[in-house]
Amino acid sequence: MQRRCNVRPTFCTWFVDYRSAVLALLMVAFFTRTLAAQDELAKRLQPIMSGYSGQVAVAIEHLSRPESFYYQADQAMPTASLIKFPIMIEAYRQAAAGQLDLQKMVTLSDDDKVPGSGILTTHFSAGAAFQLRDAIRLMIAYSDNTATNLVIDQIGLPATTACMENLSCPNTQLHSKVFRRDTSIAVERSRQFGLGSTTAREMVSLFRRLAEGKLADQTVTDEMLSHLYACDDRSKIGRGLPVGTKFAHKTGSVAKSRCDAGLIDSPTGKIIICVLTNENSDESWTDENAAHKLCGDIGRVAFEFFNPPTKVAADAQPQVLRVGAEGRLVATLQRTLSARLAPSVEIDIDGDFGPQTEQAVRQFQELHKLPVTGAVDEATWKALGSLVESGPVVPEPELVNATPPVRGPADSLDGPPHVTCKAWGVFDGATGDLLWGHEPSRRVNPASTTKMMTALLTLEWAAQRPDRFSELVTFSSRADKTAGSTADLNAGEQVSVGELLYGLMLPSGNDASVALAEHVGQTLPEPAAGSDPVVEDPLARFVQLMNQRAAELGMQETHYENPHGLTVEGHLTSARDLARLAQFALKNETFQRIVNTVQHGATVRSVDGYERNVLWKNTNRLLSFDGYDGVKTGTTDAAGACLVASGKRDGRHLIVVVLGSTSSDGRYADSRNLFRWAWTADQPGQQQATEDRADPVLVSDLALRLHQDCLVIDGHNDLPWRMRELGATFDEIDIAKSQPKMHTDIPRLRQGGVGAQFWSVYVPVEVGRQGKALLTTLEQIDRVHSLVEHYPDVFQLAGSVAEIREARANGKIASLIGVEGGHSIENSLSVLRQLYQRGARYMTLTHSSNLDWADSATDEANHHGLTPFGEEVVREMNRLGMLVDLSHVSVETMRHALRITKAPVIFSHSSARAVADHPRNVPDEILQLLPQNGGVVMVNFYPSFVVPAAAERSV
Known part of the structure; x- marks a missing residue:
């Protein structure tokens, strides 16, 4: 030891x-x-x-x-307006010490106004009152010089320099008020540096302490940061x-x-x-x-x-992309455009550079003052900045596939049998027999309903040897480059046959159809001697099998040219044949399970060794409701919107086929109307002629006379924001001429007999979160003024009933202003009053998100109506004579506002909830309250507000 x-x-x-x-x-x-x-x-x-x-x-x-x-x-260097950051720090430090009330109202006078940056001097009138907190926001977000002097008056001119001294930043000094050199407390430094002075090291130390929470508590820190993030x-x-x-x-x-x-x-x-x-x-x-x-x-x-920036492949930048390009780089471009454009554009992340992507590129180029070509060149790549290489994180397939679908209640059987499609048929799901139809044998483009045959053949091929379901399909370059809807796999990636069938049928993957056709086609035996000529291409051999199987099933009007349904001459089918195919395929349990799946997750692997998850969602919206269990959608320009649908009710199975509907919403409305009609029919089995369908709604001569004689007031028009999105002036887009790609032009306003138009000075909620709602709203008001000035013979500004009548007497369209969303007032009644002075005659209390003082129809309830401040907003609008608009607000907010208001309310663009169950529509209980209030509902024509199927989609 x-x-x-x-x-x-x-x-x-x-x-x-x-x-x-x-x-x-x-x-x-x-x-x-x-x-x-x-x-x-x-x-x-x-x-x-x-x-x-x-x-x-x-x-x-x-x-x-x-x-x-x-x-x-x-x-030491001049600060110019950078000194406003230290001024803000001192204001909040005084508030924390109880020396200053940030809710104190300050009143603007003409003597307060100074030139330079900001909005108070140019847009607000003397007598406007607002909280000191609002003045601080204006000082930082808009660098408002007048607001800065108002803040300095409250904290004291020497206080900022003393505060910086205490924070060990002795070189950071405020010398005078803005544009008030006569108020200088450091004459020599004012002469040398102007408004203020600082050093780079001291300024960085202040921002570091702010980020670390060392200047104030978390609530105040967050508020100061929100002002700084809003700096425009x-x-x-x-x-x-x-x-x-x-x-x-x-x-x-x-x-x-x-x-x-x-x-x-x-x-x-x-x-x-x-x-x-x-x-x-x-x-x-x-x-x-x-x-x-x-x-x-x-x-x-x-x-x-x-x-360090991610290295991009040599062919990625500055490769010029234009319509017709395809692949991963295009998908990356699409993700990046979605992230860069605000409000975000609706663009499919499918790797195909089509018209939708071109329009988004044009919009981006217009916003960034680049040559508007629609092609992504070197300058556009540079403006896009860092690319968004991947979308949202995809959950694990096990979690996705274990999540049960959420489905709404079965359809009501009430409703007219109106249809808009070119051809349709109602078939018995058990026998395949035609019950009713219009041109059920007409040969038309089938679009992606083609994939029912692709899936059926793949299932029949796999059933010959069960291990084929687990065989890996490797995506070829041809599959990857196939245009249109996609399963979102890339060349070289692999997934099993069984999984790829979901990628074929749920997102309607054209790429998946090619990959499966190639995989199956390479195993097919060569045709017997003396029959069809030998075909080497496995995809073409698969298409041969498609036509052979169609003939075996008796599909007499059908001929296939590809496995996906993209338009090509000779690729045709009929409603009758599609029903026959669906009725047969639904007997296959695997087919039925796939087409009845709402979403499915899978893991794909690359030959290079990486793995990633994909999430496929079914394009068939009918699966959102009980009673429907497949089958397949399809959409191309040539085919229109198509749907083969299977529905079961009270033990009765029907298959409905609609071909050539005018829109995606339309095909669902057509299909559901036909299901309702068929399920309530007394005697099925009798084919009906076209004229037996419900007659179209006709406008009578009396209705036309009333329309022409009465003053027509349109409560909501988004033209000002559309012009802003396009970055266009009325010289560049002349609405005196027909503008078919826009909702509004003067010829249509005249044709519709519009006598008074409320122009919406809409500002997205996201802009409000950036602290720019007020400034952007004022800019949109200026855009309305520009409209009237550009077309003085057509439009006349109006702010009262008398002025509307005057404009009508002059043969002009009275132009009024509506503020769409209370976020534009930035929680300030004084701003509300200023907007009224600038011409606003209604304000929609909320837009798509809750405010600090009111609940929206499309957000989770926070306040269950209005807060006390929200009630004050309504009362102040009543006092001013500004209409309270209840479109966009929750039902609880509707009730609350109707209790508080002393004047009639409006719904500037809503419809009836009983007609279309959209959260922004008005329920019957509110409609019953309107007569005693004297309020008005102005019906929104958009499909989501008047078509039941479209409303359910948007919920």
Whole structure:
């Protein structure tokens, strides 16, 4: 034991020394790597600054990484409006100390107004009152100079400098009020630096403390950050960041000095950055100003240093993409466009560059003032920034496939048998016999209903040897490049036959149809001697089998040219043949299970070794309701919207086929109307002639006379936002001419006899979350004024009944303004009053999301109606004479508003819930309250509000 004791100290000493040595080596390595990284950052930034004509100071840090960069970071420089960030800090510190009430109302006077940035001076009248908190928001989000002086008056001019001194930032000083040099408390520094001064290092330290929650508690920190995120100037550092990157910052600009500082949200964490410039040679005010470009370049380098860009294949950028392109890069483009355009565009992520993608590219190019070609060239790639390589995370297949579908109640049997399709048939599901129909034997394009035969043949082939269901199908380049709807697999990826059948039938994967046809076709025996000529292409051999099987099933009007249904000459079928095919295929239990599946998950593998999950959702919306159990949708330009549907009720099985409906919504309305009609028919089995269908609704001469004699008021028109989306002026899109791709033009307004039009100054909720709702609303109001000014012989502004009548007497369309969504007032009654003064005569209380004071129809209830502030909004609207619009609000909010209001309400664009069960429609219980209120419901013509099937889809 003594020997053990004698040995142990030596071993322990050696072990401790060894551990210390290793730790020391690790620390040396760490600091060596950090220094090397900093050298690399400096190496990238130095050339950018060395060629700049003017003074530059830069500080860059990362919130959670040690690398940093400082250049002239301790040199005092002018701040311009960047000093408003320290002013905000002091205001919130005084509020936390109980020295300042952020809810205090401040009243604007003409003497308060100063020139320069902001909206108070130009858009608000003297006497406007708003909370101090709102003034702070305007000071930061819009860099409002007038709001800044109002805040300074409340906190005291010396307070900001004293606060910065206490925070160990002695060079950060506020010298005077904005554009009020006579108020200077530091005359010499005012002469040298202007409004304020700071250093890059001090400014970065302030933003770091804000990010770490060291300036205030979490609630106040979040509020300050929300103001900074809303800063609408992206002309400096922001221009160099990937599109969509969040940046909590504040800028400043005077002729010789431009600056920007803030927190960049990046994938690796927050980057803290400050760029200050002074004595700039370029004093221009364009986007190409040299200081602005310098800031953007520094921001880009910093972002890419901490977040190295993903290397893109040599053929990915700047490869020009246009209509007809296809593949993974196109799918990546589509994801990126969806992420970059706000509000997000409806675009299929299918890897096919078609008209829909081209339109989205054009929209993006218009918004970014690029040549509008619809093709993605080098400039467009650059403007898109970092590409969105993948969509949302797909859950594990086991979880997806174990989740039971949620289905609504079975259809009511009430309803007229109206149909709009070119051909239809109702068939007995047990026998396949035709019961009723219109042109059931007419040969038409079948679109993706073709895939029923593709699936049936694959199942019959696999049944010959059960292990075939588990065979791996490898996607070929031809399958990957097949246009149209997709199962979202790429060339070289593999999935089993059994799984790919779901990818064929649920998302209607054209690529899956080719992959299965190739896989099955290569195993088919060659035709016997003397029969069809030998075909080498396995896909063509599969198509031969499709036609052979069609003949065996007695499908006399059918001929196939491909396995997917894309339009090609000679690829035809009929409603009768499709019903015969569906009736036979549904006898196959696997087929029936697949077409009755709402969604299915699978794991695909690549020959290169990676795995990923995919989620396929059924395109057949009828599966959302009890009573329906398949079969297949189809849509092409030539075929229109098609549907083969199976339904069971009270032990009776029917198959309904509709071909050539005018829209996707229309095919579901047609199908459900035919099911209702057939299930309630007394004597099935008698084919009905076309004229036996319900007559169309006719407009009588009396109705036309009433329409012409009465004043027609349209309560909602989104033309102003559509023009904004397109980035167009009325010189570029002349609505005096027919505009078939838009909902509105003057010829149609005249033809419809519109006498008064409420133009919606809609602003998306997302813009409100960015803190830009008010400014954007004011811009949209200006757009309405521009409309009236551009067409003075057609439109006349109106704000009262008398002015509407005057416009009508002048033969013009009275133009009124409606605010669509209470988020535009940014929780301020004073803003509400200013919008009224700017011409707004109604406001929709909410849009698609709840507000702090009211619940929306399309969001989970937070308040169960209106809050006390919401009640004040309604009362103030009553006092002003502004109509309360209840479209978009929840039923509880409707009830609550009707209790509070002292004036009639309107629903500017809703319909009746009993007609179409859309959450934005008005239920009967509310309709019954309107007569005593005197309110009006203006019917929305959009299918989702008047067509039951369309309404159920949108819920």
